[in-house]
Amino acid sequence: RKEVEQDPGPFNVPEGATVAFNCTYSNSASQSFFWYRQDCRKEPKLLMSVYSSGNEDGRFTAQLNRASQYISLLIRDSKLSDSATYLCAVNTGGFKTIFGAGTRLFVKA
Amino acid sequence: DGGITQSPKYLFRKEGQNVTLSCEQNLNHDAMYWYRQDPGQGLRLIYYSQIVNDFQKGDIAEGYSVSREKKESFPLTVTSAQKNPTAFYLCASSTGSHGGELFFGEGSRLTVL
Numbered sequence: 766r767k768e769v770e771q772d773p774g775p776f777n778v779p780e781g782a783t784v785a786f787n788c789t790y791s792n793s794a795s796q797s798f799f800w801y802r803q804d805c806r807k808e809p810k811l812l813m814s815v816y817s818s819g820n821e822d823g824r825f826t827a828q829l830n831r832a833s834q835y836i837s838l839l840i841r842d843s844k845l846s847d848s849a850t851y852l853c854a855v856n857t858g859g860f861k862t863i864f865g866a867g868t869r870l871f872v873k874a
Numbered sequence: 875d876g877g878i879t880q881s882p883k884y885l886f887r888k889e890g891q892n893v894t895l896s897c898e899q900n901l902n903h904d905a906m907y908w909y910r911q912d913p914g915q916g917l918r919l920i921y922y923s924q925i926v927n928d929f930q931k932g933d934i935a936e937g938y939s940v941s942r943e944k945k946e947s948f949p950l951t952v953t954s955a956q957k958n959p960t961a962f963y964l965c966a967s968s969t970g971s972h973g974g975e976l977f978f979g980e981g982s983r984l985t986v987l
Contacts, residue, residue, distance in 0.1 A: 769916070797974045798974070799974050799975065801976075806962075807980070807981075808964055808978035808979060808980050808981050809917070809964070809976075809978055810978070811975055811976065811977075814974070814975060852916065852917070854974055854976075855974070856974030860905055860907070860922050860924055860930075860968075861919065861922070861932070862907075862919070862974045862976065863916075863919075864909075864916040864917040864918075865916050866914065866915050866916040867916060
């Protein structure tokens with residue numbers, strides 16, 4: 766089993782739709798959690814950190830469920846510019862961060 | 875502007891040749907990292923360094939070497955021992971107090987012919 770697993774995707778949604786991604790992690794001692802956005806052939810960029818029960822940033826909401834060991838990312842009112850790959854990342858303590866394989870999102874007009 | 879600079883962006887090499895990828899940061903971050911990304915896969919940690927003159931192996935360190943002689947610099951050498959070196963290589967840094975909040979360079983795409 767992979768340490769961090771994500772929905773396989775791709776997700777194809779129309780503009781204005783709400784879309785949710787899930788990510789599960791296997792190490793119950795994991796301490797911090799993140800969502801990164803990666804555009805095609807570019808570097809990942811931090812989208813959101815998820816430290817406690819979740820946080821919201823505009824149209825983006827991240828949730829953490831420690832009991833079930835998963836985090837989620839909800840995008841409301843999808844824009845064309847949201848099309849990208851979304852990477853889940855889990856920090857197991859210190860300097861080791863494990864990334865999921867990513868979920869591709871295509872938002873269509 | 876502060877950031878991480880990787881060079882070269884694209885690199886072609888013949889099998890059996892060692893190559894060195896440069897990574898420089900002016901963010902004053904203590905920790906630096908090298909990840910590898912293959913198509914359709916997540917990032918895999920090669921090496922990381924918490925402070926100058928110290929570095930640790932990640933999950934896939936075989937066939938790679940690094941040095942950390944200066945805080946700003948963390949070069950990665952891909953040696954001929956690396957079985958499948960063609961990949962997208964990403965350098966990152968963090969403050970250390972927020973281990974998972976990584977700032978990435980634009981990456982180096984290595985193709986071995």
